[in-house]
Amino acid sequence: QASTGDLPAKSHVDDLIADAHARYAGLSDGVVADYIPILAEAEPSWFGLTLVGINGSTHSAGDADITFSIQSISKAFVFALVCEEVGHAAIHDRIGVNNTGLPFNSVMAVELNGGNPMNSMVNAGAIATTALMPGRTIAAKWENIRNGLSRFAGRALEMDDTVYESEMLTNQRNKAIARLLQSYKRLDPDPLDIVDIYTRQCALSVTATDLAIMGSTLANGGVNPITGEQVVSAWASRDTLALLASCGLYERSGEWLFEVGLPAKSGVSGGIVAVAPGKGALGAFSPPLDSAGNSIRGQRACAYLSRSLGLNLFASS
Numbered sequence: 001q002a003s004t005g006d007l008p009a010k011s012h013v014d015d016l017i018a019d020a021h022a023r024y025a026g027l028s029d030g031v032v033a034d035y036i037p038i039l040a041e042a043e044p045s046w047f048g049l050t051l052v053g054i055n056g057s058t059h060s061a062g063d064a065d066i067t068f069s070i071q072s073i074s075k076a077f078v079f080a081l082v083c084e085e086v087g088h089a090a091i092h093d094r095i096g097v098n099n100t101g102l103p104f105n106s107v108m109a110v111e112l113n114g115g116n117p118m119n120s121m122v123n124a125g126a127i128a129t130t131a132l133m134p135g136r137t138i139a140a141k142w143e144n145i146r147n148g149l150s151r152f153a154g155r156a157l158e159m160d161d162t163v164y165e166s167e168m169l170t171n172q173r174n175k176a177i178a179r180l181l182q183s184y185k186r187l188d189p190d191p192l193d194i195v196d197i198y199t200r201q202c203a204l205s206v207t208a209t210d211l212a213i214m215g216s217t218l219a220n221g222g223v224n225p226i227t228g229e230q231v232v233s234a235w236a237s238r239d240t241l242a243l244l245a246s247c248g249l250y251e252r253s254g255e256w257l258f259e260v261g262l263p264a265k266s267g268v269s270g271g272i273v274a275v276a277p278g279k280g281a282l283g284a285f286s287p288p289l290d291s292a293g294n295s296i297r298g299q300r301a302c303a304y305l306s307r308s309l310g311l312n313l314f315a316s317s
């Protein structure tokens with residue numbers, strides 16, 4: 001049997017993915033997000049898992065092909081693209097790389113830190129990061145984001161108009177955060193234009209398999225393991241993973257790292273991408289969330305697979 005990077009043999013990985021799905025499919029904890037009205041229509045039983053190795057081998061179980069809006073997981077990949085453009089030092093100085101310890105849409109996090117957006121994985125920092133995306137016009141910035149995330153996925157990603165429209169009617173808080181950043185001179189372009197693009201990036205439709213391919217691109221030094229395209233450099237992938245380790249699951253990032261030991265990013269529609277550098281990535285999708293906004297089945301399945309596949313970064317053997 002050929003092995004997948006440092007992963008066990010293919011048939012064994014297939015069995016473990018199927019096991020992870022069977023173990024947690026019956027969990028009934030958690031609540032489907034409803035602060036974006038359309039998300040409340042998701043079926044709580046949906047549960048998909050995919051692992052993609054850096055050699056392109058793909059292993060799936062359950063609803064791995066159901067599409068959902070990427071939501072906050074877009075923050076990880078927009079960050080990688082912007083990091084590549086502006087560089088390591090500018091990210092450190094202009095956005096920041098520390099966890100806020102507060103919910104993803106916290107206004108207090110910005111206020112308590114003198115207008116500093118803190119990190120690109122919470123809404124304030126993500127809005128500031130989207131503003132740094134290259135493009136002379138708003139339309140050009142948006143196209144660069146859609147193209148960039150599509151290169152990570154290895155296919156042309158489309159925006160779900162219904163999700164975009166639903167969120168635009170209810171995103172007063174993100175507009176307020178953008179105005180607050182503007183008041184601190186932390187946002188140069190028009191704040192409402194940037195919130196519009198940010199909302200579009202969150203409404204891109206993906207599957208659990210797309211997430212695994214996108215994550216595996218970061219695991220593979222920025223080279224998409226399916227298309228072979230170098231999407232970002234190895235150093236931008238490294239910097240993205242460092243940020244995901246400290247901030248990817250919001251104020252629960254410490255607990256996640258303690259249990260799973262992998263850089264990851266979650267989103268309120270129920271997706272999680274977890275990356276094993278030099279090995280591959282897991283994409284998980286299941287809508288019921290914990291109180292911080294992280295998929296419950298997704299967290300449990302990733303913890304199980306990190307243990308059973310020996311992916312924890314902090315394990316010495």
Ligand code: GLN
Binds near residue numbers: 072104202268269
């Ligand atoms: N679009 C959502 C928002 O800005 C994304 C949040 C999330 O997935 N945590 O509120």
